[in-house]
Amino acid sequence: MHVKKVLVDEQTPYQHLQLVEAEFFGKVLILDGIIQLTEYDNAGYHEMITHVPMLAVEDPRTVLIVGGGDGGSLQQVLRYPSVERAVVCELDRRVVEVSREHFPGFGDPFSDPRAEVVFQDAFTYLENPPHTFDVIVSDTTDPIGPAERLFSPDFFRRLAAALNPGGAIAIQSEQMFFDQALIRDIYRFAKTLFRSPAYYYTLVPTYPGGGIGFMYMSDVPWTNGLNKPYPPGQMNYLNPEVHRAAFALPEFFRRILEG
Amino acid sequence: MHVKKVLVDEQTPYQHLQLVEAEFFGKVLILDGIIQLTEYDNAGYHEMITHVPMLAVEDPRTVLIVGGGDGGSLQQVLRYPSVERAVVCELDRRVVEVSREHFPGFGDPFSDPRAEVVFQDAFTYLENPPHTFDVIVSDTTDPIGPAERLFSPDFFRRLAAALNPGGAIAIQSEQMFFDQALIRDIYRFAKTLFRSPAYYYTLVPTYPGGGIGFMYMSDVPWTNGLNKPYPPGQMNYLNPEVHRAAFALPEFFRRILEG
Numbered sequence: 001m002h003v004k005k006v007l008v009d010e011q012t013p014y015q016h017l018q019l020v021e022a023e024f025f026g027k028v029l030i031l032d033g034i035i036q037l038t039e040y041d042n043a044g045y046h047e048m049i050t051h052v053p054m055l056a057v058e059d060p061r062t063v064l065i066v067g068g069g070d071g072g073s074l075q076q077v078l079r080y081p082s083v084e085r086a087v088v089c090e091l092d093r094r095v096v097e098v099s100r101e102h103f104p105g106f107g108d109p110f111s112d113p114r115a116e117v118v119f120q121d122a123f124t125y126l127e128n129p130p131h132t133f134d135v136i137v138s139d140t141t142d143p144i145g146p147a148e149r150l151f152s153p154d155f156f157r158r159l160a161a162a163l164n165p166g167g168a169i170a171i172q173s174e175q176m177f178f179d180q181a182l183i184r185d186i187y188r189f190a191k192t193l194f195r196s197p198a199y200y201y202t203l204v205p206t207y208p209g210g211g212i213g214f215m216y217m218s219d220v221p222w223t224n225g226l227n228k229p230y231p232p233g234q235m236n237y238l239n240p241e242v243h244r245a246a247f248a249l250p251e252f253f254r255r256i257l258e259g
Numbered sequence: 260m261h262v263k264k265v266l267v268d269e270q271t272p273y274q275h276l277q278l279v280e281a282e283f284f285g286k287v288l289i290l291d292g293i294i295q296l297t298e299y300d301n302a303g304y305h306e307m308i309t310h311v312p313m314l315a316v317e318d319p320r321t322v323l324i325v326g327g328g329d330g331g332s333l334q335q336v337l338r339y340p341s342v343e344r345a346v347v348c349e350l351d352r353r354v355v356e357v358s359r360e361h362f363p364g365f366g367d368p369f370s371d372p373r374a375e376v377v378f379q380d381a382f383t384y385l386e387n388p389p390h391t392f393d394v395i396v397s398d399t400t401d402p403i404g405p406a407e408r409l410f411s412p413d414f415f416r417r418l419a420a421a422l423n424p425g426g427a428i429a430i431q432s433e434q435m436f437f438d439q440a441l442i443r444d445i446y447r448f449a450k451t452l453f454r455s456p457a458y459y460y461t462l463v464p465t466y467p468g469g470g471i472g473f474m475y476m477s478d479v480p481w482t483n484g485l486n487k488p489y490p491p492g493q494m495n496y497l498n499p500e501v502h503r504a505a506f507a508l509p510e511f512f513r514r515i516l517e518g
Contacts, residue, residue, distance in 0.1 A: 177299075177300060205467075209469050210464055210469010210470050211462065211469050236510055237510055250498075251501065
């Protein structure tokens with residue numbers, strides 16, 4: 001990736017935040033040296049982490065986004081007319097401020113009256129949350145540094161406790177080629193909490209290995225979302241074939257997960 | 260990728276050939292500075308470029324591999340008891356020699372009596388080929404340098420002319436995020452030659468963008484291969500779900516291809 005211009009480069013109270021303008025990929029948000037999103041290829045991430053749980057749930061009204069301060073997941077969630085409240089629980093205020101300024105393509109979802117931002121660590125927020133939720137999207141950084149606790153059994157229990165019956169969760173869950181032990185552990189623990197957990201995958205060419213996975217956690221099978229009408233607005237990554245394909249895991253990894 | 264040891268580094272008559280031992284990925288073959296395969300993640304490439312056309316064809320007896328001097332595709336093709344002849348048309352003798360020495364995991368398929376190696380440019384070989392084939396696998400480098408002509412309409416016409424009725428072809432066809440104009444051109448031209456061309460995708464985390472696609476070219480739909488028994492031996496990437504999922508294209512790319 002060839003960086004044309006560094007637009008933001010600062011140490012926030014939580015992390016090293018950079019926003020650069022790159023050739024081909026457009027603006028790029030980087031936290032602690034790791035690419036979080038680019039304008040060019042974020043659709044695969046944001047559409048898949050949100051619509052898979054949103055479509056699986058009947059008329060989701062309340063949504064929690066853990067992390068997600070860039071606004072990309074919030075934008076997708078607010079496309080559903082059924083949504084009445086979408087809470088973004090983001091640790092780092094600067095992520096929201098910088099993203100609102102530099103990613104106008106997300107349509108400033110934070111200005112939507114249904115959106116609510118809580119600047120707090122999600123682990124603490126979920127100790128005694130003021131609401132429960134139909135859908136929870138855990139749109140975090142990697143499990144090192146600030147987000148480490150957000151990949152723990154204790155956190156998953158808190159997510160489960162904050163979920164309404166019939167609800168669904170999607171959790172950013174790393175790379176099937178590089179993080180197999182972590183994903184297997186999350187999957188095994190998810191099976192103790194929910195009837196229908198499943199790992200699914202999306203393509204993000206600027207991430208290490210070119211993609212990332214999510215753990216779907218719910219008592220409702222993900223296939224429940226397959227034949228639902230899409231919300232207004234255009235999909236750039238998701239379509240019904242991709243929805244199903246995302247859950248097809250390469251044989252080596254299926255063996256690891258089920259073994 | 261952290262390189263532990265450089266095992267081969269030479270200029271052949273055709274290209275810069277390197278073979279290194281890397282942490283995590285094992286041995287890595289690099290041609291003109293571009294990673295061709297690693298021991299760790301080549302299954303997605305070799306299984307998908309071979310089995311998709313092989314399974315679509317009824318009892319394939321004759322196979323041509325264009326390029327493929329590393330032996331990975333040849334190994335997969337020779338798993339089919341129906342195969343009587345598999346010709347590898349590889350430009351660079353050194354690729355075969357170095358791979359036979361350093362990739363014992365491929366089981367030295369070149370020593371199989373059904374295998375035949377022709378050290379020749381495939382464009383020339385196919386001007387007047389001594390055989391026709393039930394399956395052709397074009398397992399080439401990128402369309403720059405030696406392989407440039409192997410992405411031309413003239414070459415595709417030669418492939419089509421060398422294919423038996425009911426046969427199928429798979430062509431290494433680059434990256435849907437980065438090579439959209441090239442893939443669209445190949446697809447459009449393929450439609451002038453065959454009834455059922457289709458682009459499909461596989462994950463190779465050490466390739467740019469983390470994956471690569473293939474153009475399936477045939478009058479036989481790729482779905483013909485979906486419910487066939489697998490040949491003896493173990494699959495590490497392919498399974499029936501992944502077979503179907505490989506043809507599910509993200510919405511932005513589906514629009515580009517069909518638009």
